[in-house]
Amino acid sequence: MTDITEQKMTIPTYDDVLIAHERIKPYIHETPVLTSRFLNELTGAELFFKCENLQKAGAFKVRGASNAVFGLTEAEAAVGVATHSSGNHALSLSYAAGQRGIPVTVVMPRTAPQAKKDAVRGYGGTIIECEPSTSSREAVFAEVVAESGADFVHPYNDPRVIAGQATCSKELLSQVDDLDAVIAPIGGGGMISGTCLTLSTIAPQVKIYAAEPLNADDAARSFRAGHIIADDAPDTVADGLKVPLKDLTWHFVSNHVTDILTATEEEIVEAMKLVWKRMKIVIEPSSAVPLATILKNPELFRGKRVGVIITGGNVDLDKLPWLNN
Amino acid sequence: MTDITEQKMTIPTYDDVLIAHERIKPYIHETPVLTSRFLNELTGAELFFKCENLQKAGAFKVRGASNAVFGLTEAEAAVGVATHSSGNHALSLSYAAGQRGIPVTVVMPRTAPQAKKDAVRGYGGTIIECEPSTSSREAVFAEVVAESGADFVHPYNDPRVIAGQATCSKELLSQVDDLDAVIAPIGGGGMISGTCLTLSTIAPQVKIYAAEPLNADDAARSFRAGHIIADDAPDTVADGLKVPLKDLTWHFVSNHVTDILTATEEEIVEAMKLVWKRMKIVIEPSSAVPLATILKNPELFRGKRVGVIITGGNVDLDKLPWLNN
Structure with a gap:
C-alpha cells in the first residue's frame, strides 16, 4: 500500500478502458493474432495467440x-x-x-x-x-x-496501467469470435487484471486462466489462500513474473480468475522453444508459461477456443535458455 | 532445360496468379505485414515486412x-x-x-x-x-x-510454382499502398519471378530488387552478363539461396528486375540478428539478405516505401549463426 496514492487506488472500469484505447491507439500496434495448426493438434484445442511480443517496445506494457x-x-x-x-x-x-x-x-x-x-x-x-x-x-x-x-507509474498496481493493459483483450475479442477461455501469464497481475476487467464486462462467459512458474507460484498460493502471499526472491527463467500481487491486481484476480496453473522451468523452456520453432516468433520465457500449462492440463482446454496472450519478446539472443544449460 | 517439360515451359500470366490465389487460399495464411520504427530510422526508408516466415510450413514455398x-x-x-x-x-x-x-x-x-x-x-x-x-x-x-x-513439381522453374509465389506480392499490394520498391532474396528465382509477374502487371511503377549473398552471387553475375551463370557449389549461411537460375526464372529476372544487390556473410548474420532482436520474429538467414543490402545501399531506399519479403523462418534453433562462431 505504500507505493500507490489514494487517488490511484480507484478500481478502473470498462469506461476507463474505452478512453484508454482511444488515447493510446496512435502509439501502439494492434497486434496480430496468430494460429498454429501444429499446436492445435498437439493440444487438442484451438489456440489464438495474441502477439504482444510484436507490440511497440516488444511487450504489452x-x-x-x-x-x-x-x-x-x-x-x-x-x-x-x-x-x-x-x-x-x-x-x-x-x-x-x-x-x-x-x-x-x-x-x-x-x-x-x-x-x-x-x-x-x-x-x-x-x-x-x-x-x-x-x-x-x-x-x-x-x-x-x-x-x-x-x-x-507503477508497473502494474495502477488503475491507469490496468486500464491500458485491458485494451489487449478488447482487441483480441474484436479479432476472434466465440472464445471459451483466455490465458495469460501472471507476475504482478497487470495483464491478468486488465484481462479480467475487459472480459468480466463485455464477455463474462469467457473463462480466465492465469499461468505462473512453479518456482514463483506466489499468485497461485495467494489464490488458494484467499489473501496475498508475497515471495521474497523467487528464481525462475520467466524473469518478468517474479513480482508479487498488490491490492489492485489482487482485487481482479480474486474476483474473476477461474484458476491459476503452474509449470516447471523445464516445461516453460520447452514451450518457449516450441513456439519459436513452430510459430517463428521470438517470445520471452514469461510468454511461454501459458502454453506450458495448456500442454500440462489438456483436459481443461480440449475442444475449446482459447486466447493465449504472448506478453513480450525481449530476450537476450546470446543467452537462450535451451543452449549451454 | 532437362528437368521441365514442354508444357511446363509456358510462361505464367497474371490470370494464372488470380486462379492460383483462389485455389490456394484455403491452404495458406494471408501473412501479416510488420513494420519497425527502429529499422525505419536506421535505414531512412519506410519498410513493410511481408512475413512469409509466418506462412504454413514456415515459408512462402x-x-x-x-x-x-x-x-x-x-x-x-x-x-x-x-x-x-x-x-x-x-x-x-x-x-x-x-x-x-x-x-x-x-x-x-x-x-x-x-x-x-x-x-x-x-x-x-x-x-x-x-x-x-x-x-x-x-x-x-x-x-x-x-x-x-x-x-x-520443380522448386522454382515451374509456371505453377511461379504463379503461386506471385500471390505473395498480390497480397502485399492489397495490404500496403504506394510502394516505391519491393525487395526479395534470390536463389533459383521463384519468389522474385512471382514478384515480377505480379508487379509488372498491376503495379509496373514499383521497382523490383533482388538480394543475394556475395558468396553465391551467380544471379548478380548472370544479370550483368546477360545470360545464366550457374555456380557449382556456392557456400553461404543463406542455405536457401545456393541454387542457380533456370530458363523460366531467368525470363522474369532479365526482363523486370531493377538490380541485384549483394551482402557478405557477416552482413547477412548481423541483419538476421537485428530482425530477431527488434522485430521479434524468427527468420532464416536467406530472409535477412534484403535488409542487409538495404543497410548497405541506403541511398537507393532513403525516403522510399519498400516492401521487404521475409521468405521463411526455418532455422535450427540449436545452431544460430551468431553463436559459437
Missing part, C-alpha cells in the same frame, strides 16, 4: 504506460514520470514518455542487463542505479520522486 | 507447392507428386500433398538435416535418400519418377 503518460495534464506531464523496473515496464514507460516528449526517470538495479539499460536510454530515459535489493530500490526511488516531483 | 498440387486433375493427383529438395520446398510440397491426401515423394541427400527429414515425414511425405551430389540426385530422382509416374 506499452499499453498501460502510454495510457498513464498520455492521460497526464500538460502541467503534470511537464514534470515527467518515474518508475522502478528492470524490465519491460522500464522500456515501455521510456518509449511512451519519449513519444510525448516528457522526462522519464527509471530506477534500475546496477546489475540489470546492459541491453535493457541501453534500450531505456535509446528511448530517451534517464537511469538512476540502485543496489539489487528492495530496500535500496525503495530508498533511491523515494529520493527521485521527492526531488523531481515526477508522477510514479 | 507453400504457395507455389499448393498451386501445383491443387491444380492437378483427380487422375493426376492419384498418382502423386515428387520433387528433389533438401529445404523449404520439400516441406511445402509435403504439406500441400498432405492437405490433398495424395502421395508425395521427396529425394533428399542423406546428409540433409534430421529436422528437415522429420518435418517432411511429419507432413506425410516419403523420403528417398541420395548421395549429396547433383549426379546422384538426378539419377535417383529420375528413377523415382519413372517408377511412380509422379508429377514433378
Whole structure:
C-alpha cells in the first residue's frame, strides 16, 4: 500500500478502458493474432495467440504506460514520470514518455542487463542505479520522486496501467469470435487484471486462466489462500513474473480468475522453444508459461477456443535458455 | 532445360496468379505485414515486412507447392507428386500433398538435416535418400519418377510454382499502398519471378530488387552478363539461396528486375540478428539478405516505401549463426 496514492487506488472500469484505447491507439500496434495448426493438434484445442511480443517496445506494457503518460495534464506531464523496473515496464514507460516528449526517470538495479539499460536510454530515459535489493530500490526511488516531483507509474498496481493493459483483450475479442477461455501469464497481475476487467464486462462467459512458474507460484498460493502471499526472491527463467500481487491486481484476480496453473522451468523452456520453432516468433520465457500449462492440463482446454496472450519478446539472443544449460 | 517439360515451359500470366490465389487460399495464411520504427530510422526508408516466415510450413514455398498440387486433375493427383529438395520446398510440397491426401515423394541427400527429414515425414511425405551430389540426385530422382509416374513439381522453374509465389506480392499490394520498391532474396528465382509477374502487371511503377549473398552471387553475375551463370557449389549461411537460375526464372529476372544487390556473410548474420532482436520474429538467414543490402545501399531506399519479403523462418534453433562462431 505504500507505493500507490489514494487517488490511484480507484478500481478502473470498462469506461476507463474505452478512453484508454482511444488515447493510446496512435502509439501502439494492434497486434496480430496468430494460429498454429501444429499446436492445435498437439493440444487438442484451438489456440489464438495474441502477439504482444510484436507490440511497440516488444511487450504489452506499452499499453498501460502510454495510457498513464498520455492521460497526464500538460502541467503534470511537464514534470515527467518515474518508475522502478528492470524490465519491460522500464522500456515501455521510456518509449511512451519519449513519444510525448516528457522526462522519464527509471530506477534500475546496477546489475540489470546492459541491453535493457541501453534500450531505456535509446528511448530517451534517464537511469538512476540502485543496489539489487528492495530496500535500496525503495530508498533511491523515494529520493527521485521527492526531488523531481515526477508522477510514479507503477508497473502494474495502477488503475491507469490496468486500464491500458485491458485494451489487449478488447482487441483480441474484436479479432476472434466465440472464445471459451483466455490465458495469460501472471507476475504482478497487470495483464491478468486488465484481462479480467475487459472480459468480466463485455464477455463474462469467457473463462480466465492465469499461468505462473512453479518456482514463483506466489499468485497461485495467494489464490488458494484467499489473501496475498508475497515471495521474497523467487528464481525462475520467466524473469518478468517474479513480482508479487498488490491490492489492485489482487482485487481482479480474486474476483474473476477461474484458476491459476503452474509449470516447471523445464516445461516453460520447452514451450518457449516450441513456439519459436513452430510459430517463428521470438517470445520471452514469461510468454511461454501459458502454453506450458495448456500442454500440462489438456483436459481443461480440449475442444475449446482459447486466447493465449504472448506478453513480450525481449530476450537476450546470446543467452537462450535451451543452449549451454 | 532437362528437368521441365514442354508444357511446363509456358510462361505464367497474371490470370494464372488470380486462379492460383483462389485455389490456394484455403491452404495458406494471408501473412501479416510488420513494420519497425527502429529499422525505419536506421535505414531512412519506410519498410513493410511481408512475413512469409509466418506462412504454413514456415515459408512462402507453400504457395507455389499448393498451386501445383491443387491444380492437378483427380487422375493426376492419384498418382502423386515428387520433387528433389533438401529445404523449404520439400516441406511445402509435403504439406500441400498432405492437405490433398495424395502421395508425395521427396529425394533428399542423406546428409540433409534430421529436422528437415522429420518435418517432411511429419507432413506425410516419403523420403528417398541420395548421395549429396547433383549426379546422384538426378539419377535417383529420375528413377523415382519413372517408377511412380509422379508429377514433378520443380522448386522454382515451374509456371505453377511461379504463379503461386506471385500471390505473395498480390497480397502485399492489397495490404500496403504506394510502394516505391519491393525487395526479395534470390536463389533459383521463384519468389522474385512471382514478384515480377505480379508487379509488372498491376503495379509496373514499383521497382523490383533482388538480394543475394556475395558468396553465391551467380544471379548478380548472370544479370550483368546477360545470360545464366550457374555456380557449382556456392557456400553461404543463406542455405536457401545456393541454387542457380533456370530458363523460366531467368525470363522474369532479365526482363523486370531493377538490380541485384549483394551482402557478405557477416552482413547477412548481423541483419538476421537485428530482425530477431527488434522485430521479434524468427527468420532464416536467406530472409535477412534484403535488409542487409538495404543497410548497405541506403541511398537507393532513403525516403522510399519498400516492401521487404521475409521468405521463411526455418532455422535450427540449436545452431544460430551468431553463436559459437
